Amino acid sequence: MTNQKITEAILAMRKEFQTNDDKRDAGLPTKVKGVKRIDNLSYGPDPKWNLLDIYLPENVDKPIPTVINIHGGGWCYGTKETYQFYGLNWAKNGFAFVNPNYQLAPDAVFPEELNQVDQYIHWVANHAKEYDLDTNNVFLVGDSAGGQMAEQYVTILTNNKYRKLFGYELPDLKFRAVALNSSANFMLDPGTISGAVGGYFTDEVVKSQREKLDTEKYINQDFLPTYISTANNDFVRNNSIKMDGFLTAKGITHICKMYGDQEHPRAHVFLINQKDDIAKQANDDEAEFFKKYLK
Numbered sequence: 001m002t003n004q005k006i007t008e009a010i011l012a013m014r015k016e017f018q019t020n021d022d023k024r025d026a027g028l029p030t031k032v033k034g035v036k037r038i039d040n041l042s043y044g045p046d047p048k049w050n051l052l053d054i055y056l057p058e059n060v061d062k063p064i065p066t067v068i069n070i071h072g073g074g075w076c077y078g079t080k081e082t083y084q085f086y087g088l089n090w091a092k093n094g095f096a097f098v099n100p101n102y103q104l105a106p107d108a109v110f111p112e113e114l115n116q117v118d119q120y121i122h123w124v125a126n127h128a129k130e131y132d133l134d135t136n137n138v139f140l141v142g143d144s145a146g147g148q149m150a151e152q153y154v155t156i157l158t159n160n161k162y163r164k165l166f167g168y169e170l171p172d173l174k175f176r177a178v179a180l181n182s183s184a185n186f187m188l189d190p191g192t193i194s195g196a197v198g199g200y201f202t203d204e205v206v207k208s209q210r211e212k213l214d215t216e217k218y219i220n221q222d223f224l225p226t227y228i229s230t231a232n233n234d235f236v237r238n239n240s241i242k243m244d245g246f247l248t249a250k251g252i253t254h255i256c257k258m259y260g261d262q263e264h265p266r267a268h269v270f271l272i273n274q275k276d277d278i279a280k281q282a283n284d285d286e287a288e289f290f291k292k293y294l295k
């Protein structure tokens with residue numbers, strides 16, 4: 001696919017996703033009783049993209065167990081504003097929620113988005129005390145493209161050899177578990193990188209950085225306890241099922257749950273929808289899973 005075709009695909013994806021997300025979130029409150037929000041904290045040099053919000057539950061013991069989000073959007077769409085309602089729900093569940101932006105493709109190409117994830121995770125480690133964040137109880141969540149980066153980052157945390165490929169340093173945080181929601185994994189499988197996705201994983205990237213993309217090769221038994229969520233009409237559902245089998249074979253503690261059925265179908269990343277009862281159940285299930293690993 002030519003660069004022009006990829007750009008056109010990205011613009012079309014952004015338009016479609018924005019329309020759907022605006023419709024999904026219409027009328028939701030940006031302020032929630034019992035939750036304090038701190039917006040637009042800078043974690044890096046880019047004044048637009050290197051910003052994050054923190055949502056803090058009030059009247060809870062401190063320091064506060066903390067969820068760090070990696071948003072989805074095909075590596076070329078999405079902002080923290082898109083995820084604010086999802087994050088506020090985590091705060092209502094008793095977790096601090098760190099909700100960052102990152103620069104998108106095609107302006108960023110692999111691994112530049114992951115570099116920003118690493119940057120904001122280190123920011124959390126360095127600023128945790130200012131916001132009563134519990135550095136001993138940190139959790140990672142990612143959906144779709146964000147799930148791919150969450151899987152990749154956990155592998156970087158838990159495999160020194162893989163971490164050296166990226167040149168990252170370990171953050172001073174104790175991660176307890178990860179949630180992969182409608183996650184994109186197994187990036188080197190045929191057909192996975194196509195269309196707008198090629199704006200981030202360019203042909204040159206796939207050729208020159210193939211080893212970094214082969215994340216599953218480096219997953220070992222130190223990988224974090226994992227909650228995998230998908231849905232009956234999730235277009236990457238089989239990816240989650242494959243990951244379930246992969247982690248089972250590796251002996252890694254995990255849960256894989258598919259939500260929705262023929263009478264009540266649910267689609268890709270359904271759990272971001274704060275108006276949906278099945279999404280509420282999925283989010284509550286993940287919160288309970290995380291709470292089992294609090295120390």
